Amino acid sequence: MTSLFGHSVRSEGLALYMAEAVVCFAVIYLLSASTSGPGSPGGFQAAGLAAILAVSTGLAAAATGMHSPNGWRRARGLLTGTLLTAILLAPLAWAAVEFLRVDLGGRATSPAVAVVLLSAAGTGVVLLTRLLFLGVARTGLFTQRVAVLDGSRTALMKLPPAGPTAAEEPFRVALRISSEALAEAGGAAAVPGLGAAELRSRGIRWVVAPEPATVPATLRENWSQAGIRLVGEVEFLERLSGRVDLDALEPHWLETARGAHMRRSEAFVGRAFDVTVSLALLLLTLPLTALAALAIRIDSPGPVFYRQARVGQGGKIIMLTKLRSMRVDAEAGGAPQWATRRDPRVTRVGRFLRLTRIDEIPQVLNVLKGDMAFIGPRPERPAFVEQLSLAIPHYADRAVVKPGITGWAQVNFPYGASVDDARQKLTYDLYYVRRRSLFLDLLILVATVRVILFQEGSR
Template sequence: MTSMFGHDVRSELLILYLAETASVFLAVYALAVLGVAQDTPVNTLDAGLVAMAVALCCGVVVGASGLYRPEVLSRARRLVAGGFVAALLLLILTWLGLQLLVPARDPFSWGMVGAVLLGCALGVAVARLGCIAASRYGLLTRRLLILPNVPARLVGLREGEAGRDLLVPVNMPADLAAGEAPSPDWLRAQRIWAVVAESAAVTAAMRQQFQEAGVRILSPDELDECRLNRVAPERLPADWLATARGLRRSQLGQALHRAVDVVVALMILLVTFPVWAVTAVLVRLDSPGPVLYRQVRVGQHGKHFTLYKFRSMVVDAEAGGAARWAMRNDPRVTRLGRLMRLSRIDELPQLINVLRGDMAIVGPRPERPSFVEQLGSVIPHYNDRALVKPGITGWAQVNYPYGASVEDARMKLAYDLYYVCRRSLFLDLIIMVSTVRVVLFQDGAR
């Protein structure tokens, strides 16, 4: 794992992203300069600018298609579907971008579109084949020295286990006495990345040896947090908020975060305005009742606010006003409502809540007061998620399907608390890009 702006990124996926970006840049640049896919060659400066913009956009598009998710890498059908979506998105972005740079009547525009797509295909293919070869030769593995008396769940780590970093456990040398640490030379020779041990098991002398070799010291819970990008609420100490980096933000940082929320909300509103108009008409035609659905939710610091959504259920769906969990094939959902939920169109009016300041673009899902009271009484630290504004999308929403039980809420809380602890604009960007994948492939819809 590699820490970037407080967020742990899987090292092999980061290497894959950098390799793809470099490969795409070189491929697009070479094709443009040589004039392979267009009528005339392009001068080196223009080719470099176009190649750089395409390479950066390609990484975002590939991420938005879900092609950096570890479980997708081993599923051929999902890889093909993601590759098709990535190519389509990149085609649209390339065409729009070149129309702004080059007159539409110039055939060079269409030629460059071909150069861009060909270059991206070549670059991504070369980078992925290279990373596959490096992985097979063990060049991307992270070797862990696991000390005695750690939880059994860590001892059985397998290389390349689906959804996890490439971790290989290494045993302590047999000739060491209790309380001794391997020499820095041995640690370097074994390419040890981190030592996993309970804090009480690491003496001052051992800590010095590990630090001299440049080896990280992680507790079992810290390793779980790094490799799974979530925290276990039941194992958090009572004072965990004192070390939560995501909550230590200056007034300038808070203002910048708010400005990003407003700008993104306005941009989405502008782009989706025709969708609003069509959806409003269809909701009225599909079933009797109001277009917008209003519901009280719990926001930051436990403050109640009114959340807006396009109505996707029949009127009076909850008899007696009692809150009910959503379920698969929920009979209360209208025909249009089912389609809106799959595409997440019903959540567009929450942009109003963002502009009003009740919500952010990214944050934990806002829950109903009765659910918050129920879950807060049975799940440790559940109310800590309210330390930040709720969001339209969030770390839990892009990593776990729609929750419909207490156990689902517990698992989603693990991701929410990770976000609260490590919140940053970088993590927000990752979540927003991942949301495109959730919408396009209907991950977790209900």
């Protein structure tokens, strides 16, 4: 695992992205720079085109889940992801060709042919790099070895032991250190079997302890000087899973949460990000929204838009705007209800709108108004917030940041319709509150495309 701006990403995913970007740049550059003809690109223009296409290819691959091991370690996921990457890459390649006025000279007779060539090159790089990484990952090169101290939790102790069956796991246990061995260390300057040299010879770079402070200071210093990281089990599991342990949260944990203490510069960049993305989405989807509104009007009686009270930042009540996807008498009894699978209250058009998330588009108006952010915990209804706050510890803590159209919980957990589901989603929401950054926002934004494409968690 590699930490970037407080968020941990799998090492092979980062290495894959970098390798993909370098290879894609080289292939596109050679393809464009080697063309001949009056309109063929020069060296600078070829480099610009290669850079744009390398970034575009990375975004398209990430949006289809091709940077996640689950997206490229199985044949079906690899083929589906490659096909979807090609579909997403084509308009990006067209935009690059039009922006740079690229003509591949003798190798192409029209911009359309250039787009096909460039898209095929980028897609080929995506497929090739993943086939290569598939073989490398099975050797265990990207699997990091850890030492685990006795007393660690069940979840941590279930990490696979060192061996060929664990080659594709992000971590595997190479050594278990007993409490007796640790006690014998005491204040000794050198401890047989536990010194930095011995750990490094076994490929160990992490030591996970229930309480790092209980490890003798001599060992901590010895490991630190050798680049071996000692980390608490709570932090380790949080980084590994991308979610917090609600039972392990301290009463005043928000005092150190990044999301609860944003600097003015961060708040300005975040607001600019929200406005830019929301305006772009609003303009790009305006024809789609108009068609959806017409379909709603034809399909069922009632208003096109639906406004509902939700709880925003700091407990403030906001009015959420969505395209109506249910009958007008969906809550005739007056009591709020969880949406269920194949909910009979959902209209025919509404089912499609929910499946594709088109019903969520009007929420950009809430973002532009400032009631919401583009990225953040989903805003809940006041009645549900009251119920869940009584049943789940720290549930109210999610309100320290603005609610969002999409969030870390939405791209990692399916739609929730129960108290237990809400608890699971809260573990992701509070992870976002703790480690919020523009980098994490960008990851969520790209992952949201994957969720929409694969129709994950819709009801």
